[in-house]
Amino acid sequence: MATGRPKKRYHHGGLREALIEAAEQELAEKGIEGFTLRGVAKRAGVSHAAPAHHFRDTGELLTALAAVGAQRFLSGMTEREAAAGDDPRGRFVATGRAYIEFALANPALFELMFGSKRPDFDEPIYTTPASQSFRVLVDGIAALRGDDPLTSREGRAAVMSAWSLVHGFASLVIAGRVRFIREDFEADPTGTIERLIAPVVPRPEEKR
DSSP, X not given: OOOSOOOOOOOTTTHHHHHHHHXXXXXXXXXXXXXXXXXXXXXXXXXXTGGGGTOSSXXXXXXXXXXXXHHHHHHHHHHHHHHTOSOHHHHHHHHHHHHHHHHHHOHHHHHHHHHOSSSOTTSHHHHHHHHHHHHHHHHHXXXXXXXXXXXXXXXXXXXXXXXXXXXXXXXXXXXXXXXXHHHHXXXXXXHHXXXXXTTTSXXXXXXX
């Protein structure tokens, strides 16, 4: 009687997706330092030479994986934004919430996208969704300010400040260094984002 699970057989065209899926699992388990093509191939149930059919090296596979993360990140932001309705502030807060939710759900991908030098971040498969995500941020600030924030120093500072606040919060949450940070967000995600961005984009009634 045969024992063990048979290796998966992938039809032509399915290997690339299987390798990216295995790469995400490998990254989550081993981290960027322990990530190898051989480990990915083993996890996918293919020969160690199989990844070469789609990826020249580890960096190219990590670039493809980062691109998957960037697209997932963008989708989360746009879905939250659309569900928030027509209020510009509500939509902007929703994108910030999505940012942190992505970090919580995909900590390894978040670190790969924002803390690693191994992917090629100039590749269009990554830059396209990444640029669109940045545009969501810029458009959100524009809707609140009533102008294009990238045309002035003050506007650009608002964009970078809002991004830095939410990104820094997300980094602290996934680092798990201060427990109450995650607890506050999980208890009141919208309120937490509101408090974060208040110094940068105060409510109209708060402006003087």
